[in-house]
Amino acid sequence: MNDFPAWVSKPPAGPEPAVRQAAERRQQELTKPPGSLGHLEAIAVRLAALQGTQAPRVDPVRVVVFAADHGVTSEGISAFPAEVTLAMVQNFAAGGAAINALARAAGAELEVVDAGVIQDPGRLGGVIPQRVGPGTANFVEGPAMSTDQCVAALDVGRAAVDRARSAGTRLFVAGEMGIGNTTPATALASALLRLDPVELAGPGTGLDEAGVSHKVKVIRRALALHGDAGADPLETLRCLGGFEIAAMAGAYIAAAHDGIPAVVDGFIATAAALVAVRANPAVADWLFLGHVSAEPGHRRLVAALDDTPLLDLGLRLGEGSGAATAVPLLRSAAAIHREMATFAEAGLT
Numbered sequence: 357m358n359d360f361p362a363w364v365s366k367p368p369a370g371p372e373p374a375v376r377q378a379a380e381r382r383q384q385e386l387t388k389p390p391g392s393l394g395h396l397e398a399i400a401v402r403l404a405a406l407q408g409t410q411a412p413r414v415d416p417v418r419v420v421v422f423a424a425d426h427g428v429t430s431e432g433i434s435a436f437p438a439e440v441t442l443a444m445v446q447n448f449a450a451g452g453a454a455i456n457a458l459a460r461a462a463g464a465e466l467e468v469v470d471a472g473v474i475q476d477p478g479r480l481g482g483v484i485p486q487r488v489g490p491g492t493a494n495f496v497e498g499p500a501m502s503t504d505q506c507v508a509a510l511d512v513g514r515a516a517v518d519r520a521r522s523a524g525t526r527l528f529v530a531g532e533m534g535i536g537n538t539t540p541a542t543a544l545a546s547a548l549l550r551l552d553p554v555e556l557a558g559p560g561t562g563l564d565e566a567g568v569s570h571k572v573k574v575i576r577r578a579l580a581l582h583g584d585a586g587a588d589p590l591e592t593l594r595c596l597g598g599f600e601i602a603a604m605a606g607a608y609i610a611a612a613h614d615g616i617p618a619v620v621d622g623f624i625a626t627a628a629a630l631v632a633v634r635a636n637p638a639v640a641d642w643l644f645l646g647h648v649s650a651e652p653g654h655r656r657l658v659a660a661l662d663d664t665p666l667l668d669l670g671l672r673l674g675e676g677s678g679a680a681t682a683v684p685l686l687r688s689a690a691a692i693h694r695e696m697a698t699f700a701e702a703g704l705t
């Protein structure tokens with residue numbers, strides 16, 4: 357047992373088997389050669405089953421970017437300084453980041469949540485203050501978070517989903533911003549998949565080979581310190597995660613509880629998704645993998661979640677960028693299922 361609240365591990369309802377079967381039948385009856393819309397058909401069937409309707413829709417889509425800092429940045433594990441997290445939060449507020457453009461292009465609403473940037477950004481338009489602390493502790497010296505902080509960070513994600521549900525959101529995208537966060541994501545993945553970090557660590561924002569080797573050593577020290585935390589996914593999250601990573605994990609779980617499918621982004625988001633699925637396996641039904649990132653360890657994480665990413669574009673940004681880029685595909689899949697005529701309706705035999 358652990359000290360985490362019951363909602364985190366409460367199983368969500370699953371997709372409805374009868375609706376799924378009817379959706380599979382409908383895909384056979386639509387005016388196209390069976391199977392000719394390839395993966396779009398499978399996506400449409402999944403969306404229909406999750407939403408319990410033969411008229412699936414993704415709009416309104418909401419992207420929430422959770423931002424936070426990481427004590428482990430003092431070990432020199434990123435190509436960029438921690439101050440960039442705050443600067444990027446200001447950039448999100450001003451509308452100038454990649455995710456601002458991509459969310460607009462995807463027809464999605466964008467919300468930014470300060471889950472614990474080192475320096476309080478103060479009142480910034482469009483940034484929701486939900487600060488768990490001024491960054492996590494350095495996890496090579498102790499747990500990244502106290503239990504209270506980890507629970508609070510999971511709740512930051514749940515609260516974002518509550519706001520989204522109140523706004524009628526039908527598809528949820530979580531993104532992250534936090535300089536250094538490929539290091540906690542790699543540490544979490546190493547612990548949960550029981551792999552040496554050398555199998556998973558990559559350049560993140562642009563470390564060279566020596567930088568990646570140093571990152572591997574830092575993560576090995578953390579794994580040695582925290583012993584067998586990997587046995588409990590939430591305890592692993594507390595010791596090795598980050599506020600924004602816990603918020604994303606909480607958001608995936610809460611979205612599943614609320615019947616809202618979510619699109620998972622790149623390496624860091626998928627590490628959060630793996631935590632969510634290990635803590636609450638039925639959450640996996642509600643997750644679409646938006647893309648496979650260029651961060652080398654992402655393929656291992658994707659394999660652990662046993663699903664096919666929608667896109668493979670060589671992206672390695674985060675912020676929800678790959679997931680947002682996949683949104684139009686999901687919208688298209690819903691549209692064919694909802695709008696196409698059947699052979700009978702079209703009078704074709």
Ligand SMILES: Cc1cc2ncn([C@H]3O[C@H](COP(=O)(O)O)[C@@H](O)[C@H]3O)c2cc1C
Nearest residue numbers: 434436532533534535536537538560561674
């Ligand atoms: C300007 C800038 C914008 C970003 N947007 C996302 N990230 C991405 O890079 C960071 C993780 O990489 P690492 O672990 O190597 O620091 C995260 O903030 C992630 O969201 C950015 C990074 C930078 C520099």
Ligand SMILES: O=C(O)c1cccnc1
Nearest residue numbers: 560622623649672673674
């Ligand atoms: O895969 C990602 O999302 C990623 C990779 C590198 C840096 N930030 C994010």
